[in-house]
Each structure stands twice: as structure tokens, then as C-alpha cells.
Amino acid sequence: MTSLERTVSTALRTGVILAALIAGIGGLSYLALHGSDPASFTTPPALRPLSASERIIALGVLVMIATPVVRVALLAIAFARQRDAIFAFLSTLVLSVLLAALL
Amino acid sequence: MTLTLFSAELAAASMLAGLIGALTGLGGGVLLVPLLILGFGVNVHLAAGASLISVIATSSGAASSYVRDGLTNIRIGILLEVATTLGAVAGALVASHLSTSAIAVIFGIVLLYSAAKTIAPSAQPTPGTADDPIAVRLRLGGAGYGVQRVPLGFAVMAVAGALSGLLGIGSGALKVLAMDRIMRLPFKVSTTTSNFMIGVTAAASAGIYLRHGYIDPLLVWPVMLGVLAGALCGARLLHQIRVASLRWLFSAVIVVLAVEMIAKGIR
Numbered sequence: 001m002t003s004l005e006r007t008v009s010t011a012l013r014t015g016v017i018l019a020a021l022i023a024g025i026g027g028l029s030y031l032a033l034h035g036s037d038p039a040s041f042t043t044p045p046a047l048r049p050l051s052a053s054e055r056i057i058a059l060g061v062l063v064m065i066a067t068p069v070v071r072v073a074l075l076a077i078a079f080a081r082q083r084d085a086i087f088a089f090l091s092t093l094v095l096s097v098l099l100a101a102l103l
Numbered sequence: 104m105t106l107t108l109f110s111a112e113l114a115a116a117s118m119l120a121g122l123i124g125a126l127t128g129l130g131g132g133v134l135l136v137p138l139l140i141l142g143f144g145v146n147v148h149l150a151a152g153a154s155l156i157s158v159i160a161t162s163s164g165a166a167s168s169y170v171r172d173g174l175t176n177i178r179i180g181i182l183l184e185v186a187t188t189l190g191a192v193a194g195a196l197v198a199s200h201l202s203t204s205a206i207a208v209i210f211g212i213v214l215l216y217s218a219a220k221t222i223a224p225s226a227q228p229t230p231g232t233a234d235d236p237i238a239v240r241l242r243l244g245g246a247g248y249g250v251q252r253v254p255l256g257f258a259v260m261a262v263a264g265a266l267s268g269l270l271g272i273g274s275g276a277l278k279v280l281a282m283d284r285i286m287r288l289p290f291k292v293s294t295t296t297s298n299f300m301i302g303v304t305a306a307a308s309a310g311i312y313l314r315h316g317y318i319d320p321l322l323v324w325p326v327m328l329g330v331l332a333g334a335l336c337g338a339r340l341l342h343q344i345r346v347a348s349l350r351w352l353f354s355a356v357i358v359v360l361a362v363e364m365i366a367k368g369i370r
């Protein structure tokens with residue numbers, strides 16, 4: 001295993017565990033406060049203001065989404081360091097598509 | 104039903120979807136979305152949004168182990184991610200304009216294809232040795248294998264990305280098809296590299312889903328944690344049970360889900 005593979009693997013694992021923990025904490029705290037409210041997800045989606053616990057869950061979701069993005073950025077840096085122009089370009093291209101879609 | 108009970112049931116059902124997804128190699132999303140829509144009455148867009156985030160979770164978690172094993176071809180992954188992310192953005196944009204009925208029907212068709220692949224997995228082609236000139240130029244080959252028909256593989260990957268963005272699934276089956284049938288990569292390299300790309304592909308659609316309010320935190324968290332737990336259990340069990348004996352059962356379930364999804368769309 002190369003050091004690049006090790007770095008990528010660690011980044012992915014850390015991101016997933018962190019995201020799951022944050023979302024879990026937010027979700028459980030929401031249930032502690034509003035657990036007996038009625039549940040329904042049948043209506044068409046609409047952007048609504050989020051409560052504090054929901055924002056914690058949303059943060060967990062954002063960390064989860066960011067995890068593969070960070071992985072692409074790590075590869076872009078690694079290819080640039082290896083002076084692999086084509087793959088540095090390709091990973092930067094993927095990163096740009098991701099950032100353009102997310103931001 | 105109270106939110107607590109509903110969340111617990113969602114988590115349990117998602118765990119089952121993650122478990123079967125890992126055992127069949129189909130991934131969590133393909134079973135999760137119909138389960139949420141048909142079993143829990145969740146809105147089609149919200150179901151796809153919850154699935155998309157779960158797909159990022161399971162793909163990234165599994166990729167973490169696969170990359171360590173050194174089977175993942177990172178160079179092929181990056182090249183094809185150019186196609187899948189662009190496809191995913193297009194798919195997510197189309198999804199926001201399509202009716203939920205149309206999405207349900209397309210989902211049903213993808214399920215039928217998945218059922219067919221589960222019953223009759225395609226015969227394993229011999230990995231190619233002769234390289235596509237592009238593959239040589241980009242040094243895509245790995246230990247003991249070459250890479251063929253790169254442009255066609257790239258095109259199929261764009262379609263896989265579009266389906267992922269449209270339906271909130273990983274499209275692992277189509278990604279593997281592009282890599283082992285078209286580009287003639289060894290099976291283990293196809294599956295691990297496909298998994299490697301799934302998280303990035305899903306992340307490309309996530310921004311558009313977020314902006315349209317398709318990602319509801321209260322729905323996402325029990326689903327995501329459930330699928331993740333199920334997928335982890337599935338990966339452990341995979342070495343201990345004979346999946347082949349369960350193939351027919353899984354396919355039958357998928358066919359039922361497919362018919363129900365199409366019926367829901369047409370109704």
C-alpha cells in the first residue's frame with residue numbers, strides 16, 4: 001500500500017465516522033425534544049427553516065457530502081506532486097465539477 | 104405514528120436494504136428508494152435524497168477498506184469520474200423537472216434490469232491484455248491486466264452518472280458493466296473501482312438535491328445510519344453465507360418492487 005492509498009483510506013473513514021456521529025447526535029437530540037410529534041414525509045419537498053437539532057443533522061450530512069470531495073482534492077494534490085500533469089488536471093476537473101455543483 | 108417510532112422503523116428497514124444491497128452487490132439505494140416510497144409513503148424526491156446521502160456513506164466507508172487492499176484502480180477511477188460527475192449533475196437537474204410518476208417508472212425499469220443481473224450474472228470475460236492506445240498513454244493498466252475500449256466505457260459511465268443523479272442510487276451495476284464487460288477489467292478491480300467512484304458521483308448531485316429541498320435532515324439521519332449499519336453487517340456476512348442460494352429470493356423481491364414502482368408511476 002502506498003502512502004497515498006493510506007491517506008485516502010484514512011480520510012474516507014474519518015469523514016464517514018465523523019458525519020455519522022454528528023448526524024446521530026443531532027437526530028437523537030431532535031427526538032428527545034420532539035419525538036412524540038406526528039411523522040410525515042409524504043408531502044412534496046420544500047425548503048423550510050431548520051431547528052437547532054436539525055442544523056446539527058444537516059452539518060453531519062454536509063460532512064458526509066464533503067468526504068468524497070476531500071478525497072478528490074487529496075488526489076489532485078498527490079498527482080501534482082508526482083508531476084503527473086494529465087491526472088492532476090483530471091482530478092482538478094472532477095473537483096471543479098463537484099464544487100460548481102455544490103457551491 | 105410518532106416521529107420516534109417512525110424513525111426507528113425507518114432505521115430498521117434501511118438496515119435491511121443496506122444488508123441485502125451488500126450481499127447482492129447492488130448497493131443500498133436500489134432497494135432503499137422503493138422501500139421508502141412503497142413501504143413508508145415517502146415522497147419520491149425525498150426518498151431519492153435520503154438514498155443519495157446513504158450511498159455516499161456506504162461507498163466511502165467501503166472504499167476506505169478497498170483502497171487499503173490495493174485493488175482499486177485510482178487512475179481509472181479519476182478518469183471515469185469526469186464522466187460520472189458530469190452525468191450526475193445532468194441527471195439531478197433532469198430529476199428536478201420530472202414528475203414523481205416519471206421517476207417512479209424509470210426506477211421500476213432499472214429495478215427489472217437489476218433483478219435480471221441478480222438471477223443471471225454475466226459470464227466473466229477474460230481480462231484483456233491488449234491495451235487501448237488511450238489506456239497506454241494514460242498508464243491506466245494495472246498488475247497483469249490491460250484496459251480496452253476506454254471511450255465507450257467513458258460514455259456508459261456518463262449514463263451511469265445520470266441515472267445516479269436522477270434516481271438517487273449508486274448505479275453500481277451499470278458502472279461494473281462498463282468496466283468489466285466493456286473495458287475488460289478483472290472483476291475485483293471493476294467492483295472496487297466502481298464503489299470508489301460512487302461517492303464522488305453522488306456528491307455531484309447532492310448540491311442540486313440540497314437546493315431543491317430534497318434532503319430532509321429528519322428523514323436522512325435514520326436512513327443513513329441504518330443503511331451504513333446494514334452494509335457493514337452485509338460485508339461481514341458475505342464471507343460466511345452462500346449468497347447464491349438467496350439469489351432467487353432477492354430477485355423475486357426486486358421484481359415485486361419493480362412492478363409496484365411502475366404501477367405507482369402509472370396510477
